[in-house]
Amino acid sequence: MDNKDKDEVCVAPSKNEPTQVPVSHSKAIEFLANHSAEAISFTYEEEKAVVRRIDKRVLVLVLWAYFFQQLDKSSLSYVSIFGLSDDAHLVGLQYSWLGSILYLAQLVMQPLVALILVKLPAGKVLGSAVLLWGSALSIMAACTNFPSLLGMRFVLGSFEAFIAPCCVAITQMWWRRSEQTMRVSYWNAMNGVTSIIGSLVTYGLGHISSTTIYRYQTIFLFCGLLTVLYAFLIFWFMPDSPIEAKCLNERERIIATERLRANQMGISDHEWRWDHVLETFLDLKTWCWFFAIIAISIASGGIGTFGSLIVKSFGFNSFQTILFNIPFGVVQVISIIGAAWIATKTQRKGLVIAGLSVLPTIGAILMLTVPRSQKGVLLFGYYLVSCLAGITPMLYAWQAQNTAGDTKKKCTSGIVFVGMCTGNVIGPLLYSTDEAPLYRTGLIADLAMFVTVGVICGLTPFYLAYLNKKHEKKRIELGKSGRLPDMSMINKEKLWESKAVEVEDVQDQRAAVENDKGLLDVTDLKNEDFIYVY
Template identity: 80%
Template sequence: MTTRKSDDIQIAHDENQDLGYGAGQETYSKAVEFLAGHSSEQPDFTYEEEKAVLRRIDLRVLILVLWAYFFQQLDKSTLSYVSIFGIADDAHLVGLQYSWLGSILYLAQLVMQPLAALVLVKLPTGKVLASAIFLWGSSLVIMSSCTNFPSLLGLRFVLGSFESLIAPCCVAITQMWWRRSEQTLRVSYWSAMNGVTSIIGSLLTYGLGHIHSTVLYRYQTIFMFCGLLTVAYSFLVFWLMPDSPVDAKYLNEREKFIATERLRANQMGIVTQKWRWDHVLEVALDLKTYCWFCAILSISIASGGITTFGSLIVKSFGYSSFETILFNIPFGVVQVIAIIGAGWIATRTQRKGLVISGLSILPAIGAILMLTVPRKQKGVLLFGYYLALQVSTLAGITPMLYAWQAQNTAGDTKKKCTSGVVFVGMCAGNVIGPLLFSTEDAPLYRKGLIADLAMFVTVGVLSGLIPIYLAYLNKKHEKMRVELGKSGHVADMSMLRKNQLKVNKAAELENVPEQKASVAQDKGLLDVTDLKNEDFIYVY
């Protein structure tokens, strides 16, 4: 289908120039030209059509993201799995060397975040994701040849460098393909692969751990097997993952139009592949940036230590190596339920701050149990560990923070940079966390558990305060709209749930003014940041 570039597109370009967004229009205009060129030909889509397109997106894009995140978690977690099979003795690790093998991966991710943000702005997201999977899988395969601390440390750094792209990439893809009302659950879905990793990874490790070779240590066998699986999956992502809704070859023209048009209400901008230094400056001056950073840093310090030392902590309760591995399987099931359940509650209540604050109570109780209960009460200690890690820390809070910051940021470069800052906080926390624990502190690990308890309290308090600031920003935007002659009170169309969307398609929401702007007038299609777009509505 060919279309003539309309005057509407030129108007959109002119408005963008007036706002100071003129650079990089060749790439920017791709989605705008697609919508403007098709809006006169394509009738308004129905709720049923949108639902069908959403299902197709979930079946292709979401499933590919789910398993990409699974393999990243699997490859990252292999160190924890092999810890109970004697890697410390086989590789002659002493003192804090095992702790550093846990921390170095996140240190690499921290160092690489600025480059990751630049790569995600400049290059097609689908190709970036596939390349990253191939490279970190190859790194894990090579790591199977390492038999001492320096070589393991170096390869763990390389592994972390390539894995630094996965979480920002998953967030960028979520922002690119789904409405804001749909994003929390999608983030929960791919985060829930942590639990799936615990199940499948434990079963794989249990089986591979029984292999006794005269050539390879057991940890080398596990590294090689998981790495080769990851490399194989990367080719599937290269083949099937589209770079954007406009470029999705598996969608027809009508479906591409619906997939792109339905996201206008997000008011989060369009992918431009143009680096914007004014966006970078706004990230540095935006108070929200520091709120997200402090919250993710706190929970990552707590989760980093417990994750790296989790298997050793459970083993210290008096369980054997293979019992410890098998305990991860029911934990993984509960983790999947907890992540998706927390996402569902946050979506229904539209109050992420309160949900996170409530979730932070559970790991605090778990940490207190592990600090106070005698070692002979293995069942109670296991329950405390279950609360501190499997249900709340990774299962509820971390993915909720990913989704929360993503839904409250607009502008292509600003979105990628804010995600980068958040992941710097996540990486820094995961570097610090394992260093608060030491094998010399076994079996009580008091120093690390006390630090974790303080972090759980911190993230709970912060998450309760952030919505107050977001409410202030919404009031500020309401005032801006009134000054520009717009309606002060508007409905956030991007946060409507399925039943509300169905009503909206039929009646455009009773008692709500018409809010659907033309392609030329809609700032949701311009590369405008959330603070400069008066139509942007922050979510709590």
């Protein structure tokens, strides 16, 4: 094999004429069918350049969209220490309900979100959602009592329901499975960046005193208007799919599309499939993700809403509490990206999640047992609890990488986000301002949830291994090779160190394009070439 052949990472059928499109085809295959095999072949360096362009455009837009969603959602926690309860005359569990209602709205919206994401372009859906929730937060600045705040928090949550499903759908659409874990961790890490920047912004805005509006109204208005402005950038710059991306030239669109074939996940066709819906609900691994995400969301929902109040209960004033939330954000960023990096290197997400759950477990025990006089130890425990932030994005990536079929991908994500919303509704309600400063009920519940998510994620890989064995047996029955290299999870820089993925093998696989389901709208359970990742 000469150097030229060695550079070719993805090779189309060897025929010079356009490939034959199967009867059941996708837009991606139609797009590629209009180009010859030579046009579809590309080198590693070409692919690397295209990925860089995608990262600079799509990833950056997703990062800041998620940042603004987290900033707007967390604004309630920031303003809680500036007298929101007194200014809005909140009593009992009313503040807790302001935290829970946002996720209750997201819970109600998830079925509609899944349908919309199948039917409409993800880029346009994301831009519209950002515009609408930014507007809702701006309007919330006019709310001065519990009923009006509750109503607008519900509206805010309804539009924010689109953000995580959009981000997951966009990640599945643009990156190979080996690249998805880090991309998911990047946009989730904006949660920690929000804690840092949001704390600094709140610290500054909190010093503004006015006789006409409360401090919390200033913060709501500032964050909301900034979000509205960002929405227009998404409308202008976000492409809807690799096939339609105007920011890429024709050659780059071909590479961006063809390289996703190895995912065996298909590309969006905007067609709703009821058989995919049924399979989603009958698939055991769907419920593994569901119960794991409920457990971690119960903990994160309570900590996210009451975190500032918990720190303040250690004996700090309002402005000290804001500053102590900055390290909280730093720990979140480190845990999210660090866990994703380890999972990418080891390709063992279940084990990494189970190991990561140990840190917040220790933190919760410290916060429950250490006397309030030991502020440093309590803060250390609080920062250990913040490591829980690394678990949710890992679950997002894990379910996304193990699901194929456009409708099934959206429905599985929808069920996962229903679990996330359910947990976040329950979480704040386990805390009450009446239990200050100990908040024992909430912390004990969080401790139990950390253990639960560790157990579930420690057992799930065994089921995925079983599914891989079933697919291997099916391939043998069909006369295919039982052992199949997972091209989507192989590190491209080490590609040529493996005999299993030499270019001749790739040519053999691509030569039978009519039997390849990589770009077809086929579910993972019905595609014997699909390989599950642990």
